[in-house]
Amino acid sequence: MNDVTTDRPIIAFDSGIGGLTVLREARVLMPERRFVYIADDAGFPYGDWEESALRARIVDLFGGFIAEHDPAIAIIACNTASTLVLEDLRKAYPAVPFVGTVPAIKPAAERTSSGLVTVLATPGTVKRAYTRDLIQSFATKCHVRLVGSQNLARLAEAHIRGDPINDDAIRAEIAPCFYEKDGQRTDIVVLACTHYPFLANVFRRLAPWPVDWLDPAEAIARRALSLIKPNGSGAEPEHGDDIAIFTSGNPDFSTRRLMQGFGLDTSVIA
Structure with a gap:
């Protein structure tokens, strides 16, 4: 190009x-x-x-x-x-x-220490062959969990407009992102929806342990x-x-x- x-x-x-x-x-x-x-x-x-x-x-x-x-x-x-x-x-x-x-799977695979990476996306992005191809191309040495949230985009829109949002609702959406395997824990969550970075501070506050929330905007x-x-x-x-x-x-x-x-x-x- x-x-x-x-x-x-x-x-x-x-x-x-x-x-x-x-x-x-x-x-x-x-x-x-x-x-x-x-x-x-x-x-x-x-x-x-x-x-x-x-x-x-x-x-x-x-x-x-x-x-x-x-x-x-x-x-x-x-x-x-x-x-x-x-x-x-x-x-x-x-x-x-x-x-x-597109989901920042390649940089996540390069940065993870535990080898456990989550891609937090919309259901549409999770089911795309494109997303799975990225995993096959760049993250075969990692365990990548795909989490498709039905509600986070709406919650993010409400939050950035100044409407109140419920912590329990957010916590329920992000809970599947966090898992343990062979003594290791998820250490990177890829924010694979551009709405989600608006909730990054809320995610950090509600997360069960600290992770790197990877925003691809830059x-x-x-x-x-x-x-x-x-x-x-x-x-x-x-x-x-x-x-x-x-x-x-x-x-x-x-x-x-x-x-x-x-x-x-x-x-x-x-």
Whole structure:
């Protein structure tokens, strides 16, 4: 894939607000860039979709996004979407580089001391052949447990919007991540959903023992940066506001407020 040298915006796409964890890191690395954050809240949660219908939906949506925004690059800041439809997007829109979000199994396998690694994901990501292929490619010397949570993405969305969440509900979702084998304990939990890092401090507080909660957001941002050369002379250019777009066209007040807190212009969804 060729490097991209352009002043066109970067799209960051997610099913909801979880992709803000990736956007945050991308902005740190690329402060001169303009971002268009797109949340497919009309389709949220993706775990409830039949695969072929979700694949068709995302590919179709991107036709409109690309036509309207002419992005330099698109970051699919969603594990479920990436493991399902990333290759379809690349085939459908070959002029646009796509950076996906896949479970950080390789770095987890490289870092673990105990050899016991958990991948905490959505049920869709857990069942994908893509995820199991990553384990076969990079973690055959580890014992990898796949934990598919049905509820954590919703709980993370509620938490980041400031709604109260129940500790017992969180504890029940993460409990299967922790196990012991041959005198060793889980020491790394891969956060394989971009919503989950918003709950990382809650996870640390409720965990039965300390582990490394592996967030791939920075690595995703670095991959995007590697595909984009610096603008012009290196001086920081002026650009328009970063914007947030919701496919429902009608996010609630707390979500609008959250987007504004991230410096995203929500007037386009008014």
